[in-house]
Amino acid sequence: MQVRVQREDFDLSTEIAELRAGQRDIGAVLAFVGTVREMNGAGAVSHMELEHYPGMTEAALKAIAIEASQRWSITDILVIHRIGSLQACDQIVLTAVAARHRGEAFAACEFVMDYLKTKAPFWKKETTERGAQWVEARASDEASLAKWHTTA
Numbered sequence: 001m002q003v004r005v006q007r008e009d010f011d012l013s014t015e016i017a018e019l020r021a022g023q024r025d026i027g028a029v030l031a032f033v034g035t036v037r038e039m040n041g042a043g044a045v046s047h048m049e050l051e052h053y054p055g056m057t058e059a060a061l062k063a064i065a066i067e068a069s070q071r072w073s074i075t076d077i078l079v080i081h082r083i084g085s086l087q088a089c090d091q092i093v094l095t096a097v098a099a100r101h102r103g104e105a106f107a108a109c110e111f112v113m114d115y116l117k118t119k120a121p122f123w124k125k126e127t128t129e130r131g132a133q134w135v136e137a138r139a140s141d142e143a144s145l146a147k148w149h150t151t152a
Contacts, residue, residue, distance in 0.1 A: 001069065001077050003061040005052055007084040010094055019078050019096050026075050028102035030109045034093040036086050043128040048135075050083045050092065053121045057081075064115045068108040074099040079112060081122065111148055 012033060020026055036048050065077045075098040082092050095112045099105040124135040 001065050003079045005057050005081050010080050019076055019098050026098045027100045028105040029098045030105035031096040032109055036088050036090045038088040045088045046127050048086050049125040051123045052083050057121050060120045064112055068111050072104040072108040074104055074108050
């Protein structure tokens with residue numbers, strides 16, 4: 001299990017290869033890559049600033065990954081979240097889950113992203129032609145999180 005918060009971009013192929021290295025019982029690898037939207041409700045996004053609380057953020061991501069590994073039979077998990085100034089279409093986050101079976105990988109990956117969106121201490125500020133503003137939490141993110149409270 002690995003979690004990283006970093007300014008540098010990541011290479012999906014390299015990260016997946018490292019996740020799978022030496023593990024012969026993996027039957028599925030599921031990866032989710034989140035990117036900076038080029039458009040939002042306020043217009044074209046020129047860039048986004050991502051801030052975090054060092055130490056607390058990594059601990060929150062690790063706790064989310066541990067919970068996923070306790071809920072599902074997964075082989076390994078990787079979470080990378082970028083911080084700093086990102087341009088439209090840049091990669092923000094990678095969640096990759098390796099498991100013996102695809103169902104476990106799908107569920108664990110979705111769980112990690114739903115929790116990450118609502119529970120990890122990140123703050124996003126988007127800049128559009130209207131200026132800069134902090135991104136508010138969305139009701140749909142909370143609704144996605146709620147389903148895990150009734151699912152084991």
